[in-house]
Amino acid sequence: MMMSPASTHTDIKRRSPLSEFRVALKMPVLCSSCAEKRAVLKRPKTAHSLCKECFFWAFEEEVHQTIVSAQLFKHGETVGIGASGGKDSTVLAHVMKVLNERYNYGLKLLLLSVDEGITGYRDDSLETVKRNQQQYELPLKIVSYEELYGWTMDAIVKQVGLKNNCTFCGVFRRQALDRGAMMLKVDKICTGHNADDVAETVLMNVLRGDIARLRRCTAISTASEGEGVVPRCKPLKYAYEKEIVLYAYFKKLDYFSTECIYSPNAYRGHARTFLKDLEAVRPSAIMDVIHSGENLSVREGVKMPVQGTCGRCGYISSQALCKSCVLLEGLNRGLPRLGIGKHHRLHEKILLQQPLTQEEERKLKAVDF
Amino acid sequence: MCQVDEEYNGQLDHRVTPRVSKKCVKCKENTTVLIIRAGDAFCRGCFKEYFIHKFRAMLGKNRVIFPGEKVLLAVSGGPASSSMLSQVQEGLSRDAPKKLRFVPGIIYIDEGGASGQSMEERKRTVAQLESVFRATNYHYHIVHLEQVLSLPSSVLEAGSSATGKPPTGSSYKAAVDHFIPTRKNQNQHPDLSVENAQSHLSNLSMQEVQNGVTSPITPEHTQALKRLFASVRTPTAKEDLLHTLRQHLILHTARTQGYTKVMMGDSCSRLAIKLLSNISLGRGASLATDTGFSDPRHGDVVIVRPMRDYSSKEIAYYNRMFDIPSVFIPGLDSKAQDKASIQRLTESFVTKLQTDFPSTVSTIYRTSEKLHTACPPQNTNTQLSAKCLLCVCALDTKLEEFSAYQATLISEQLSQRRGPGPEFTPGTTAAPGSPPASSAGQGHSSGGGQSQGCETGDGGCCSSAKEPETVDLKSLLCYSCRLTIKDMTALDALPQYILSEAERRRSQMREEISEFLLDEEEDEAIPRVNGS
Numbered sequence: 001m002m003m004s005p006a007s008t009h010t011d012i013k014r015r016s017p018l019s020e021f022r023v024a025l026k027m028p029v030l031c032s033s034c035a036e037k038r039a040v041l042k043r044p045k046t047a048h049s050l051c052k053e054c055f056f057w058a059f060e061e062e063v064h065q066t067i068v069s070a071q072l073f074k075h076g077e078t079v080g081i082g083a084s085g086g087k088d089s090t091v092l093a094h095v096m097k098v099l100n101e102r103y104n105y106g107l108k109l110l111l112l113s114v115d116e117g118i119t120g121y122r123d124d125s126l127e128t129v130k131r132n133q134q135q136y137e138l139p140l141k142i143v144s145y146e147e148l149y150g151w152t153m154d155a156i157v158k159q160v161g162l163k164n165n166c167t168f169c170g171v172f173r174r175q176a177l178d179r180g181a182m183m184l185k186v187d188k189i190c191t192g193h194n195a196d197d198v199a200e201t202v203l204m205n206v207l208r209g210d211i212a213r214l215r216r217c218t219a220i221s222t223a224s225e226g227e228g229v230v231p232r233c234k235p236l237k238y239a240y241e242k243e244i245v246l247y248a249y250f251k252k253l254d255y256f257s258t259e260c261i262y263s264p265n266a267y268r269g270h271a272r273t274f275l276k277d278l279e280a281v282r283p284s285a286i287m288d289v290i291h292s293g294e295n296l297s298v299r300e301g302v303k304m305p306v307q308g309t310c311g312r313c314g315y316i317s318s319q320a321l322c323k324s325c326v327l328l329e330g331l332n333r334g335l336p337r338l339g340i341g342k343h344h345r346l347h348e349k350i351l352l353q354q355p356l357t358q359e360e361e362r363k364l365k366a367v368d369f
Numbered sequence: 370m371c372q373v374d375e376e377y378n379g380q381l382d383h384r385v386t387p388r389v390s391k392k393c394v395k396c397k398e399n400t401t402v403l404i405i406r407a408g409d410a411f412c413r414g415c416f417k418e419y420f421i422h423k424f425r426a427m428l429g430k431n432r433v434i435f436p437g438e439k440v441l442l443a444v445s446g447g448p449a450s451s452s453m454l455s456q457v458q459e460g461l462s463r464d465a466p467k468k469l470r471f472v473p474g475i476i477y478i479d480e481g482g483a484s485g486q487s488m489e490e491r492k493r494t495v496a497q498l499e500s501v502f503r504a505t506n507y508h509y510h511i512v513h514l515e516q517v518l519s520l521p522s523s524v525l526e527a528g529s530s531a532t533g534k535p536p537t538g539s540s541y542k543a544a545v546d547h548f549i550p551t552r553k554n555q556n557q558h559p560d561l562s563v564e565n566a567q568s569h570l571s572n573l574s575m576q577e578v579q580n581g582v583t584s585p586i587t588p589e590h591t592q593a594l595k596r597l598f599a600s601v602r603t604p605t606a607k608e609d610l611l612h613t614l615r616q617h618l619i620l621h622t623a624r625t626q627g628y629t630k631v632m633m634g635d636s637c638s639r640l641a642i643k644l645l646s647n648i649s650l651g652r653g654a655s656l657a658t659d660t661g662f663s664d665p666r667h668g669d670v671v672i673v674r675p676m677r678d679y680s681s682k683e684i685a686y687y688n689r690m691f692d693i694p695s696v697f698i699p700g701l702d703s704k705a706q707d708k709a710s711i712q713r714l715t716e717s718f719v720t721k722l723q724t725d726f727p728s729t730v731s732t733i734y735r736t737s738e739k740l741h742t743a744c745p746p747q748n749t750n751t752q753l754s755a756k757c758l759l760c761v762c763a764l765d766t767k768l769e770e771f772s773a774y775q776a777t778l779i780s781e782q783l784s785q786r787r788g789p790g791p792e793f794t795p796g797t798t799a800a801p802g803s804p805p806a807s808s809a810g811q812g813h814s815s816g817g818g819q820s821q822g823c824e825t826g827d828g829g830c831c832s833s834a835k836e837p838e839t840v841d842l843k844s845l846l847c848y849s850c851r852l853t854i855k856d857m858t859a860l861d862a863l864p865q866y867i868l869s870e871a872e873r874r875r876s877q878m879r880e881e882i883s884e885f886l887l888d889e890e891e892d893e894a895i896p897r898v899n900g901s
Binding site for chain 1: 605652708732765770775777779848
């Protein structure tokens with residue numbers, strides 16, 4: 001069972017005199033919510049000791065409050081749940097199903113999964129998703145990079161190397177989810193991003209100096225206007241990763257728990273380690289970072305990207321060509337560095353199918369392993 | 370690869386070790402003595418010029434320090450603030466037309482009481498610093514942290530700025546142009562002539578300094594201070610509290626001695642660390658004032674940070690090469706472990722990341738330049754009650770949109786004893802319609818007042834008698850100051866001025882709503898209904 005290591009230092013301030021008395025007498029600590037059953041876990045978020053049922057109830061209630069107060073869904077909508085087979089999306093699927101029935105949201109739920117083509121990782125997690133489909137009785141649609149783009153992640157890594165592959169995967173996945181959603185005529189997509197993910201993103205954007213993303217990344221749902229764009233939201237935005245694991249463990253949910261084999265080299269790893277250390281010092285730090293991110297504001301006059309459409313595929317883009325078209329072009333032409341770094345001037349050339357000069361080709365070929 | 374705006378102009382093709390050119394890149398004549406960044410090799414003279422120029426460029430670009438103003442330099446004895454002191458000396462001594470024109474004073478705060486130093490150690494450090502200060506011939510103040518216990522509560526009020534509106538560029542230029550001829554005409558006037566002012570002040574300084582140094586610090590004061598810091602549980606909260614108290618002391622000194630500006634010696638590296646740790650502490654709303662060039666939150670006294678363009682490396686090199694005196698004074702976080710406090714953790718994280726990705730600090734610095742406060746605190750129309758009691762920034766705890774703060778409140782409420790309310794029990798599916806109403810009611814009542822949550826939790830954990838005080842203080846604080854106060858066990862150890870100001874604001878609020886308040890006796894007769 002996962003217990004937050006820092007729980008000991010918050011332990012002291014959270015115990016009432018009564019429960020300290022009980023602990024001194026070596027009696028079991030009671031749940032602080034119902035005060036009837038014995039507590040079996042300590043919540044990482046607030047350090048309260050809770051019994052199983054009260055924890056389930058509190059967790060589900062919080063997601064419900066998030067959905068209701070942020071007005072994420074409308075009655076009768078079709079909602080696609082981004083399912084990877086990992087703990088976040090499994091818990092999301094489960095909780096959405098439970099809340100949909102309990103509070104009568106009236107939503108039509110289905111599972112959307114993306115196959116990136118990573119052997120040993122994705123094919124196993126897809127089996128988990130297929131099992132989820134049967135367990136939750138939700139329709140499932142799988143879209144794969146192979147059929148959308150003609151490239152699997154394994155093939156991409158062979159060309160690109162191990163340092164920038166996460167860029168390719170992330171960009172392609174975003175579009176893949178949208179394409180899958182449009183095929184199924186889904187009104188909204190919801191993803192299993194949790195509080196830790198959002199906090200990491202805030203920290204990462206500060207470290208990379210990405211002001212545009214910094215402003216948008218704490219929003220709970222994306223903008224909903226535009227063709228070819230399915231709005232997406234994060235119902236689990238305020239749920240700690242540790243609580244999600246606790247929930248999945250106690251509910252005995254079926255999920256796939258291995259990390260992507262290519263992830264150790266990502267820059268996000270630094271932000272993640274830092275956040276984990278912060279949580280160890282002060283457990284509320286995750287919510288504090290999100291709070292900071294929500295209250296940031298950018299000065300006027302700072303250059304921001306403007307939303308337009310891609311010249312080739314019509315997807316939304318802030319440049320002449322969308323990122324996935326650029327990356328794909330680079331892969332197809334054997335120029336893997338096209339798309340890593342800024343190449344605005346080259347976008348026009350690619351759009352017009354003009355050949356690149358010798359110098360440009362040479363630069364784009366250099367691969368960094 | 371880790372920056373958004375990076376261009377790859379063929380640099381990646383040449384993966385050879387960077388060539389160290391033997392000649393200075395600026396004058397191309399002398400041999401280099403140091404390298405700041407890859408490709409920036411300077412000789413001694415050019416480095417000195419580059420360093421000095423940066424300081425004046427920073428002041429000149431921002432144009433907030435008007436000629437003839439009294440500026441207080443906050444010197445901690447460390448390398449950055451000592452360097453700042455020497456830059457000010459440098460800038461004031463030159464006889465060029467572009468010479469800096471303001472009247473400097475120095476303040477040093479002796480924090481030995483909080484960091485556990487003995488009286489002898491403190492006296493020694495103070496003596497060392499005094500010899501440095503005397504060499505500058507500027508008026509200086511030595512203030513002990515114990516004096517924070519006897520501050521007036523007016524420190525927490527934001528004064529109005531002298532001109533009423535922020536000075537514009539044209540008024541600055543006009544002020545400078547006016548200053549030069551008048552200086553020539555009234556050379557003997559002690560107020561305008563800086564040299565005369567200095568000698569005038571140095572005559573005064575002997576008596577003033579007596580007051581500053583020998584203001585009686587009894588062991589009782591030190592004990593009270595120690596008690597205050599001992600009542601704070603976590604090192605993070607201790608450092609935060611120390612920082613706040615330090616700011617109050619500096620502000621008070623500036624106000625009483627007539628200084629309108631304060632210069633802090635925060636370097637680029639230190640500000641990058643401060644930015645990240647402030648984000649981790651929940652201070653996102655006030656990032657721009659905490660790390661920007663000018664900090665106008667107090668109204669009449671503006672805090673500026675002229676050293677924010679210098680990395681610690683440059684400062685260290687300069688201090689070493691040009692023999693700038695600095696004194697090492699152990700603080701609260703000296704010899705602390707990496708994971709002791711959030712500030713310490715952030716410092717080690719940024720420093721380690723900087724070794725792998727040399728552009729980290731400058732990227733974070735550039736990010737901080739693009740921010741501004743969501744609700745500018747220097748607006749004199751903002752009511753006093755809308756500012757935090759401790760850090761004097763605008764409160765960021767509104768409950769309008771669904772936010773992280775509201776989510777935390779709901780989590781607290783849901784994890785504690787549920788009051789006699791919803792029939793809904795966990796594990797059963799209730800009829801649609803009624804549970805949303807009751808849980809929504811509970812949710813909204815928790816959003817409405819944090820005090821309600823504490824009161825319904827009578828079987829839970831916050832039933833100590835001290836709770837009402839914490840609740841009272843919390844409503845006057847911003848998000849991160851609340852976290853600091855939450856870590857304190859004994860709120861009455863706080864200095865008197867904070868407690869009396871809190872009481873004053875509470876009674877002010879009470880007056881505003883007095884016509885709607887019921888009498889205490891009447892209230893108890895009616896059974897309290899939760900959630901309506």
